[in-house]
Amino acid sequence: MRYLPLTETDREDMLARIGVTDVDALFSDVPNGKLLKEPLDLPRAKGELEVERILGRMSAKNTAAGSVPFFVGAGAYKHHVPATVDHLIQRSEFLTSYTPYQPEIAQGTLQYLFEFQTQVAALTGMEVANASMYDGSTGTAEAVLMAHRVTKRRKAVLSGGLHPHYIQVVETLSEMANDEVVALKPDVRATEDILAAIDDSVSCVVVQSPDVFGNLRDLKPIAEKAHAHGALLIAVFTEVVSLGAVVPPGAQDADIVVGEGQSIGNALNFGGPYVGLFAAKSKYIRQMPGRLCGETVDADGRRGFVLTLSTREQHIRRDKATSNICTNSGLCVLAFTIHMTLLGQAGLTRLAEVNHANAVKLADALSGVKGAEVLNESFFNEFTVKLAKPAAEVAEALAAKGILAGVPVSRLLPGAGLDDLLVVANTEVNTDEDRAAFVAALAEVL
Amino acid sequence: MLNRQGRPTQAGEGESQRHETFTGNKALQQIEPLIFEIGHHETTGVDIDKPAPFKSRLGKHARQGEIGLPGLSEPEAMRHYVRLSQKNYGIDTGLFPLGSCTMKHNARLNEKVARLPGFSDVHPLQPVSTVPGALDVMLELARYLMTLTGMPAVALSPKAGAHGEACGMMAIKAAIAAKGEGATRNVVLVPESAHGTNPATAALIGFSVKAVPARPDGTVAVEDVKALLGPDVAAIMLTNPNTCGIFEPQIVEIAAAMHEAGAYFYCDGANFNAIVGKARPGDLGVDAMHINLHKTFSTPHGGGGPGAGPVVLSERLAPYAPVPFIYVEGGKARLVEHKADAPEGNDPFGRMTAFHGQMGMYVRALAYMLSHGADGMKQASEDAVLNANYIRAGLADLMSLPFPDHPSMHEALFDDDWLKGTGVTTLDFAKAMIDEGYHPMTVYFPLVVHGAMLIEPTESESKASLDLFIATLRDLAIAAKGNDKSRFTAAPHHAPMRRLDETRAARQPVLKWEKPAPVKEAAE
Numbered sequence: 001m002r003y004l005p006l007t008e009t010d011r012e013d014m015l016a017r018i019g020v021t022d023v024d025a026l027f028s029d030v031p032n033g034k035l036l037k038e039p040l041d042l043p044r045a046k047g048e049l050e051v052e053r054i055l056g057r058m059s060a061k062n063t064a065a066g067s068v069p070f071f072v073g074a075g076a077y078k079h080h081v082p083a084t085v086d087h088l089i090q091r092s093e094f095l096t097s098y099t100p101y102q103p104e105i106a107q108g109t110l111q112y113l114f115e116f117q118t119q120v121a122a123l124t125g126m127e128v129a130n131a132s133m134y135d136g137s138t139g140t141a142e143a144v145l146m147a148h149r150v151t152k153r154r155k156a157v158l159s160g161g162l163h164p165h166y167i168q169v170v171e172t173l174s175e176m177a178n179d180e181v182v183a184l185k186p187d188v189r190a191t192e193d194i195l196a197a198i199d200d201s202v203s204c205v206v207v208q209s210p211d212v213f214g215n216l217r218d219l220k221p222i223a224e225k226a227h228a229h230g231a232l233l234i235a236v237f238t239e240v241v242s243l244g245a246v247v248p249p250g251a252q253d254a255d256i257v258v259g260e261g262q263s264i265g266n267a268l269n270f271g272g273p274y275v276g277l278f279a280a281k282s283k284y285i286r287q288m289p290g291r292l293c294g295e296t297v298d299a300d301g302r303r304g305f306v307l308t309l310s311t312r313e314q315h316i317r318r319d320k321a322t323s324n325i326c327t328n329s330g331l332c333v334l335a336f337t338i339h340m341t342l343l344g345q346a347g348l349t350r351l352a353e354v355n356h357a358n359a360v361k362l363a364d365a366l367s368g369v370k371g372a373e374v375l376n377e378s379f380f381n382e383f384t385v386k387l388a389k390p391a392a393e394v395a396e397a398l399a400a401k402g403i404l405a406g407v408p409v410s411r412l413l414p415g416a417g418l419d420d421l422l423v424v425a426n427t428e429v430n431t432d433e434d435r436a437a438f439v440a441a442l443a444e445v446l
Numbered sequence: 447m448l449n450r451q452g453r454p455t456q457a458g459e460g461e462s463q464r465h466e467t468f469t470g471n472k473a474l475q476q477i478e479p480l481i482f483e484i485g486h487h488e489t490t491g492v493d494i495d496k497p498a499p500f501k502s503r504l505g506k507h508a509r510q511g512e513i514g515l516p517g518l519s520e521p522e523a524m525r526h527y528v529r530l531s532q533k534n535y536g537i538d539t540g541l542f543p544l545g546s547c548t549m550k551h552n553a554r555l556n557e558k559v560a561r562l563p564g565f566s567d568v569h570p571l572q573p574v575s576t577v578p579g580a581l582d583v584m585l586e587l588a589r590y591l592m593t594l595t596g597m598p599a600v601a602l603s604p605k606a607g608a609h610g611e612a613c614g615m616m617a618i619k620a621a622i623a624a625k626g627e628g629a630t631r632n633v634v635l636v637p638e639s640a641h642g643t644n645p646a647t648a649a650l651i652g653f654s655v656k657a658v659p660a661r662p663d664g665t666v667a668v669e670d671v672k673a674l675l676g677p678d679v680a681a682i683m684l685t686n687p688n689t690c691g692i693f694e695p696q697i698v699e700i701a702a703a704m705h706e707a708g709a710y711f712y713c714d715g716a717n718f719n720a721i722v723g724k725a726r727p728g729d730l731g732v733d734a735m736h737i738n739l740h741k742t743f744s745t746p747h748g749g750g751g752p753g754a755g756p757v758v759l760s761e762r763l764a765p766y767a768p769v770p771f772i773y774v775e776g777g778k779a780r781l782v783e784h785k786a787d788a789p790e791g792n793d794p795f796g797r798m799t800a801f802h803g804q805m806g807m808y809v810r811a812l813a814y815m816l817s818h819g820a821d822g823m824k825q826a827s828e829d830a831v832l833n834a835n836y837i838r839a840g841l842a843d844l845m846s847l848p849f850p851d852h853p854s855m856h857e858a859l860f861d862d863d864w865l866k867g868t869g870v871t872t873l874d875f876a877k878a879m880i881d882e883g884y885h886p887m888t889v890y891f892p893l894v895v896h897g898a899m900l901i902e903p904t905e906s907e908s909k910a911s912l913d914l915f916i917a918t919l920r921d922l923a924i925a926a927k928g929n930d931k932s933r934f935t936a937a938p939h940h941a942p943m944r945r946l947d948e949t950r951a952a953r954q955p956v957l958k959w960e961k962p963a964p965v966k967e968a969a970e
């Protein structure tokens with residue numbers, strides 16, 4: 001077996017050194033009759049070539065986003081990632097290291113975490129950011145718990161523009177922890193009266209912008225009302241590229257900001273691994289979940305970085321910890337921060353502009369199709385189209401024509417009476433030809 | 447021919463005195479500033495054409511003002527990150543015996559297949575009809591996990607071990623609620639030796655935690671568990687093999703006691719790598735167990751993640767598995783994404799994460815499983831256990847073993863009793879290992895022994911590598927006992943950094959780069 005260096009002779013010599021004759025003697029604590037004698041009913045070892053063939057066949061059955069005109073978003077986005085990113089994250093020293101428990105030989109990881117935290121804070125307009133959560137959805141659930149700890153209240157109000165999966169993740173955890181959740185109705189046109197739901201019993205209000213239907217939302221009045229009632233505003237985004245074009249949540253007085261960072265540096269990967277961005281006002285830092293990297297000096301007085309404020313974390317605080325998170329999204333953070341460093345604000349601003357320009361072009365073109373109506377007043381790179389036929393059927397029909405058109409709202413919210421809505425995303429990867437093909441095919445299908 | 451005249455072939459004569467360098471660099475070890483100190487706001491390493499003029503639809507939401515982030519050109523970025531990488535120790539650098547973390551070899555085949563466009567470039571919400579191969583991967587991974595554990599169901603979506611713990615404990619909570627005992631069963635038993643994520647998880651889900659004492663031999667006794675059982679107990683969270691590296695000898699009795707008391711057995715499967723192909727949790731009475739794909743099945747640790755934490759479930763808990771899952775009916779695979787779509791008899795407790803979990807990790811883990819096969823996985827477990835016991839045998843006369851009565855499984859636990867009176871601590875010893883070219887073992891965990899040193903070599907080490915490691919630790923141990931204190935207390939001497947001041951970092955937290963204030967003019 002190519003991965004196992006020991007030879008049979010080695011094994012015999014080592015057993016002799018240990019003082020046993022058979023490796024099963026080392027398994028003597030396994031209760032009687034529970035030690036397996038035969039290999040399990042699974043195939044035997046295979047060479048690289050064979051494994052590559054098997055997985056290659058499975059992969060080939062899927063339609064890759066890059067092979068078709070592709071407009072699917074709703075929480076995960078296809079963007080171009082520079083070749084440098086994937087090269088660098090595969091450097092052995094990054095790929096095969098772990099949580100920087102020994103900072104003297106992990107400054108590479110620690111320094112990029114520090115740079116990442118700085119980038120996320122700047123992008124969101126917040127004072128501090130952590131070293132990542134698993135993804136945007138789990139980060140949102142953690143933000144709600146954090147708000148409960150800060151306010152010592154246990155009721156969250158969720159906007160109807162929040163991604164339905166995020167809502168479900170928050171609801172699941174809250175139900176288990178006996179916390180209250182008020183989830184407002186799906187709010188396709190960003191017209192809900194969320195202010196009316198805020199009172200002195202509310203711990204936090206969770207609002208996504210751009211929301212799952214693509215609308216941009218004004219967070220400031222929500223922050224004001226929340227603060228007047230001693231509640232926190234949690235601002236969420238699933239498309240981090242939008243921060244290159246829109247007012248950041250920090251400038252609207254959000255208390256906690258959570259986002260999905262996949263768009264920068266990370267592939268679609270059928271939904272994971274992704275990277276949760278998490279930022280907050282610094283006064284709440286001791287209630288934050290997740291790892292934090294901080295600056296310090298070494299014994300010679302040179303600047304270096306370490307994990308810090310770990311008295312919040314499970315390995316120290318156990319059942320009093322701010323979260324149970326341990327392993328996070330390390331390598332996805334690295335991909336994010338390298339791509340972000342390559343972009344810089346100049347590149348990100350331009351990237352966002354192109355995304356928006358492309359989406360505007362598509363929205364204009366789709367508005368000209370009979371039986372299709374773009375509902376959004378404002379949007380960034382994603383909007384909702386009302387169709388004359390059920391969106392799921394339309395998406396299937398378009399897929400059959402080789403176009404992946406968007407996410408039917410019924411996929412996320414079955415039974416909500418929103419079956420005629422399609423959420424359509426458009427990024428820098430889409431060309432004029434892609435858009436023309438989409439528009440022409442849609443006209444045929446409708 | 448080139449003129450080689452004047453090119454000396456030996457070092458010149460004279461003193462061989464060492465100098466500090468002018469730059470502070472040490473050849474391959476370069477001091478690397480932060481991107482904020484080398485980049486510029488107008489620089490970018492990505493060329494994107496400006497779009498033709500268009501009418502913005504951002505409305506009043508358009509960003510005003512700068513973000514305040516520098517960019518780097520591609521060559522600058524390349525150099526920055528390569529230099530950073532050179533300050534890191536990875537498995538590919540050398541032996542990485544970080545106990546409980548299973549730092550085994552990461553095959554690059556797995557990286558290659560995970561990047562096939564049919565896996566990396568597919569969207570979680572594109573029509574299911576366009577991703578049959580993705581469902582194949584999930585089903586095949588599930589089949590392997592169920593066969594290896596002897597458990598009838600698996601929830602794939604949790605994002606790491608701790609998230610898997612939450613998933614398993616939620617399934618338990620849902621099952622208890624379904625029996626109408628939700629109000630009364632709210633205590634979870636957690637042994638003192640448990641990883642911090644266990645009590646943190648139990649608390650997260652609204653359970654209160656009761657500690658199970660550790661026996662002097664490093665195991666959990668069924669009588670101690672029984673003494674704590676009552677109608678208020680929901681579950682035990684027991685790690686097996688445990689965090690002391692011991693297979694819990696009374697695990698079957700403990701499982702039976704839990705079940706008899708109407709409670710559940712959550713097994714922390716972080717150490718499953720010791721017993722793959724040797725014993726099946728399903729035969730031991732486990733109700734739920736997470737599997738860290740980034741440990742047992744070798745998906746790269748990536749400087750702290752990402753991981754994946756699928757949870758295998760017993761018959762009793764299977765109906766409560768969260769969405770999404772794949773349901774096969776009439777030979778056809780169906781992706782169930784909503785509670786309402788769950789097949790008859792299923793009552794999913796909810797959803798752990800957006801989308802379908804860590805596909806990128808599933809592919810890598812499956813590549814590992816296919817490569818090893820049933821025979822290779824069994825051999826890997828045996829070699830991991832053999833390697834740990836070999837290290838233990840090589841060090842036991844110099845370093846103290848808190849639990850000598852049980853064989854070690856995949857990791858050998860020492861305490862700091864042998865360092866008493868030397869003035870050297872476990873931490874000092876670990877830092878001296880850095881100077882010798884090794885990543886230290888896990889230190890100060892588990893908490894049940896003083897100054898713990900938990901050594902997990904994994905199956906990826908050759909005998910020669912282990913022999914050198916043992917010899918080095920012996921040299922160090924003898925030095926520690928031989929009054930060579932400064933070798934340890936001031937270590938590391940040769941790492942990219944000397945020992946870092948963690949107290950200072952926590953006392954005055956600096957968590958991001960701030961633009962330095964302009965230097966004041968000298969006082970007049």
Ligand SMILES: Cc1ncc(COP(=O)(O)O)c(C=O)c1O
Pocket residue numbers: 325326327546547606607608609641643644685689714716717738753754755
């Ligand atoms: C025994 C044990 N349990 C649980 C965990 C948590 O797993 P993860 O880091 O994947 O969340 C770990 C890993 O650090 C562990 O060693």
